[in-house]
Amino acid sequence: MAGRASVQGEKKAFALPQVPKIAVYLVGFIPAVWLFYAGVTDQLGADPMRYLEQGLGLWALRFLIATLAITPLRQLFNVNLLRYRRAVGLLAFYYAALHLLTYLVLDQGLDLPAIVADIVKRPYITIGMATFVILVPLAVTSNNAAIRRMGGQAWAKLHRLVYAAAIGAALHFLLVVKSWPPEPIIYAAIVAVLLGYRLIRSSVKKPSARRRPA
């Protein structure tokens, strides 16, 4: 995902005020804290467990989409948010983990046979679990030490798995609903646009053609 990031440095990026990365985490966790607080204090309506479970999943997908939006934002609109991408990506992982935890503990009550049956028999749960499994190595290697150890190219290659995770997350959402309500379709369309953009760009612009003479 970060493959072509450095090549683009010539253009002067749109100057955004820099905020400390910790602020991204603090703001990013507000929905989770609110959902838990509202759930415990009975403010999530008639079906609070489902609301919490779906809310956390939805925020995981939103942060995943936000991660994928950072590169096109820079390339198309010269808005550089690259320094926040790791935080946003990790937030997607943390929300996915909370979503999974809610499913395992609150929804299924840690009923292992039921959970295993779900994972094996229900495509949307199989896909959801696979998506989470994909996110684990990405989260584990989201630090400078891992990039140094792996080397930039291998690291970038591994992190292209985020595309598969985004597809998995969008599909997971589409498969859990009855009929075709607008919300999951809209999220899937956004993921399709963000991935399609990369596909088109990589087929139109060969990396070698962009190299300038020294």
Place this chain on the structure above:
Amino acid sequence: AAPLSAAKSPFSTDEKKTSREDVTSYNNYYEFGTGKEDPAANAGSLKTSPWTVKVDGMVGKKAEFAVEDLIKSSALEERVYRMRCVEGWSMVIPWVGFPLADLIKRVEPLGSAKYVAFETAYRPEEMSGVQSMFPVLDWPYVEGLRLDEAMNPLAILAVGLYGETLPNQNGAPIRLVVPWKYGFKGIKSITRISFVEKQPETSWNRQAPSEYGFYANVNPSVDHPRWSQATERRIGEGGLFVKRRPTLMFNGYADQVASLYTGMDLRKFY
């Protein structure tokens, strides 16, 4: 909502009722949006009075009933029923209504009538959900029962809940309640009841035939293709820490209805 007086019924369960708040704020009524809170927010725009129900097809006495006349001329009963949604949650709802069989007897179905078909109102200008860019269902919503199912004493036409006329989000002014079937069989805001010879089309079956059958009997051993039907969450029970409970065959009404399906393969006729 106007008060309705109703007699108690031996068919009522004594399980703890789901709160009125939850019953009237957590609804599936896609004509007003696909979110659970949408019907309570949007269904107020439906004009439920005056309202007539047209009864036609293979009957001796075709009729148009005004709902207020149906309410006046029927012996209303309170039926506290379990309601199991195909999505895996359930409620206990004190409906007020009268047996569907009472209405059927009044119109004298012909011998050739084998099924009863129901139709919901279709009013785009009053129903925000049917104006959507992504139509979630073919409108109007249609449902159906076999005539013997419709005649079963558990099947009622509900005109109220919690001792008052139905709130719009629950299907005002008149809806079907068949407690041994998944909730989507309980068609809301009925405008037409037809007696027909062939099995009528039903909305969810049309939308996804492999997922929603004509019968849609609550059955813990026949899963929805995408999720298990073995357990359910009772709304309002335990809040965030709700425990799943096992789903009962025919939603716990097997004694009254199992005989309707003797000899039928319920995996095939789901």
